[in-house]
Amino acid sequence: MKVTQISVFLENRPGRLAHLLRVLSDAQVNLRALSLADTADFGIARAIVSDTDAAMRAIQAAGLTAATTEVLRVEIPDVPGGLARTVVEPLAQAGVNIEYMYAYSERPSEKAVVVLKVNDLEKAERVLSGG
Amino acid sequence: MIWDPQHETMPRAELQALQLERLQAQVATVYEKVPFYRYAFAARGITPQSIRSLDDLSKLPFTTKRDFRDNYPLGLAAVPRERIVRLHASSGTTGKPIVVAYTIGDIELWAEVMARTLTSGGVTQQDIVHNAYGYGLFTGGLGFHYGAERIGATVIPISGGATKRQIMFMQDLGSTVLCCTPSYALYLAETAEEMGVDLRDTALRVGFFGAEPWTQRMREEIQAKLGLQALDIYGLSEIIGPGVSVECEHQAGMHIFEDHFLAEIIDPQTGEPLPYGERGELVLTTLTKEALPVIRYRTGDITALHPEPCACGRTFVRMEKIRGRTDDMLIVRGINVFPSQIESVLLQIEGVQPHYQIVVDRQRSLDELEVWVEVSEEVFVDEFRRLEALENKIQDELRNVLGISARVKLVEPRSIQRSEGKARRVIDRREVYGS
Numbered sequence: 001m002k003v004t005q006i007s008v009f010l011e012n013r014p015g016r017l018a019h020l021l022r023v024l025s026d027a028q029v030n031l032r033a034l035s036l037a038d039t040a041d042f043g044i045a046r047a048i049v050s051d052t053d054a055a056m057r058a059i060q061a062a063g064l065t066a067a068t069t070e071v072l073r074v075e076i077p078d079v080p081g082g083l084a085r086t087v088v089e090p091l092a093q094a095g096v097n098i099e100y101m102y103a104y105s106e107r108p109s110e111k112a113v114v115v116l117k118v119n120d121l122e123k124a125e126r127v128l129s130g131g
Numbered sequence: 132m133i134w135d136p137q138h139e140t141m142p143r144a145e146l147q148a149l150q151l152e153r154l155q156a157q158v159a160t161v162y163e164k165v166p167f168y169r170y171a172f173a174a175r176g177i178t179p180q181s182i183r184s185l186d187d188l189s190k191l192p193f194t195t196k197r198d199f200r201d202n203y204p205l206g207l208a209a210v211p212r213e214r215i216v217r218l219h220a221s222s223g224t225t226g227k228p229i230v231v232a233y234t235i236g237d238i239e240l241w242a243e244v245m246a247r248t249l250t251s252g253g254v255t256q257q258d259i260v261h262n263a264y265g266y267g268l269f270t271g272g273l274g275f276h277y278g279a280e281r282i283g284a285t286v287i288p289i290s291g292g293a294t295k296r297q298i299m300f301m302q303d304l305g306s307t308v309l310c311c312t313p314s315y316a317l318y319l320a321e322t323a324e325e326m327g328v329d330l331r332d333t334a335l336r337v338g339f340f341g342a343e344p345w346t347q348r349m350r351e352e353i354q355a356k357l358g359l360q361a362l363d364i365y366g367l368s369e370i371i372g373p374g375v376s377v378e379c380e381h382q383a384g385m386h387i388f389e390d391h392f393l394a395e396i397i398d399p400q401t402g403e404p405l406p407y408g409e410r411g412e413l414v415l416t417t418l419t420k421e422a423l424p425v426i427r428y429r430t431g432d433i434t435a436l437h438p439e440p441c442a443c444g445r446t447f448v449r450m451e452k453i454r455g456r457t458d459d460m461l462i463v464r465g466i467n468v469f470p471s472q473i474e475s476v477l478l479q480i481e482g483v484q485p486h487y488q489i490v491v492d493r494q495r496s497l498d499e500l501e502v503w504v505e506v507s508e509e510v511f512v513d514e515f516r517r518l519e520a521l522e523n524k525i526q527d528e529l530r531n532v533l534g535i536s537a538r539v540k541l542v543e544p545r546s547i548q549r550s551e552g553k554a555r556r557v558i559d560r561r562e563v564y565g566s
Contacts, residue, residue, distance in 0.1 A: 007513035009506050011543050041540045063545045065511045
């Protein structure tokens with residue numbers, strides 16, 4: 001299913017991520033998933049949070065640069081081959097490109113969850129819902 | 132050694148008589164041929180006849196970089212285009228460069244002052260001159276080239292770059308004289324070291340280093356690592372290029388070729404002339420230029436003049452090493468860079484805020500220019516490739532305008548310090564001016 005992800009521009013130096021996390025915690029926003037990617041100079045922190053609007057307001061008030069992006073949240077069986085079989089292979093066959101992806105486990109279920117940014121959201125959603 | 136003893140050791144009284152005669156002629160020329168000067172003279176209520184002694188120099192109006200810009204490209208020229216045989220250019224304060232022109236006579240004069248420059252370091256026709264100043268619009272390369280040929284030395288017009296090949300040529304061709312920026316001299320030494328070459332083992336014996344400020348400590352380092360005598364030179368395109376002044380073997384200040392360039396030191400705030408020995412802004416008047424005579428050009432360079440006789444026998448005044456700038460001009464790898472040029476580039480790129488910081492550092496002796504740009508909501512996207520494309524776009528534009536490459540670094544909004552009043556745009560981590 002589609003969810004809104006928050007992306008925050010962070011300089012690649014100590015303390016910047018801590019700053020972002022403090023801003024979110026002060027706003028009583030809970031992190032569901034977090035991914036960090038970086039170049040030599042800067043990084044992008046991507047997160048799925050409990051309250052996107054509250055998070056965006058707090059981030060902007062703190063003077064950070066952020067954007068929202070529509071991504072897919074997909075539950076997969078937490079077993080060997082689960083990700084390939086249920087997500088990656090079907091998308092490849094359908095010609096949908098995965099731009100980035102990160103994973104996390106939800107306790108205490110048997111499921112794992114992946115978050116994907118793809119080049120064709122509607123099509124990917126159709127493919128993965130078996131529609 | 133002295134190339135032109137008649138002029139270079141002329142008794143000062145005689146020199147001053149020659150200067151006055153030439154100044155009067157130069158002033159009459161600009162008054163007649165250059166509308167900019169005719170208006171400027173009129174505004175001060177003077178004519179060429181007002182100049183009766185060298186003391187009258189202070190009656191004349193100043194010329195500034197801005198005047199070059201306002202008269203871009205060739206509005207200050209005193210000869211018709213047909214008489215111009217060469218153009219060079221250097222950076223102005225905004226996107227437009229400063230274009231300078233030469234007649235056959237100017238090229239002749241330039242070769243002559245450069246022959247003096249090289250001879251001052253003992254260069255003769257026995258020498259092999261490795262000329263690593265850039266050839267092209269920059270005046271450094273061709274200036275040294277013509278001077279060395281005038282002497283009859285062998286010139287290697289290697290220009291900048293391809294450093295390993297430069298070291299190979301130095302060894303194989305037996306270069307005895309090195310001409311380049313001081314930072315490039317150190318870079319050559321470091322590169323040679325990596326190649327397992329000790330430049331002290333080469334035939335190099337003297338070097339002419341300029342186009343950027345450098346310290347006494349750098350001089351010691353260059354002399355130790357390259358095994359040569361490192362001489363300081365000074366010049367600027369607006370006046371002629373290199374060839375305004377040079378140190379002699381005593382390394383006690385740069386002798387200004389005063390029979391061609393009249394030097395003053397002024398208080399940069401009030402514009403009032405300062406006596407010998409006091410530090411202020413160097414102001415130069417050309418005495419014999421044809422295409423582009425310049426009256427009282429404000430160089431923006433801080434120095435002091437010393438008239439005491441030198442052991443070498445030259446009677447010309449000596450200027451100290453440059454101690455700083457009166458404006459915010461930076462010299463990076465020998466190229467003039469103004470923060471205003473960088474700002475104009477950023478403002479042209481959609482969504483980019485004019486919040487930036489310029490950081491100049493010297494990594495492994497080569498100057499590095501970094502421009503930090505704040506990332507606003509407008510330009511931020513959740514894709515590295517687009518952010519990197521933005522960095523590259525800014526980098527390309529900067530290279531186009533500045534003529535040298537700058538590294539662009541995206542930083543968080545409001546991370547660049549805002550100061551009340553004038554923003555502190557530049558962090559210069561190099562130690563370029565000494566104390």
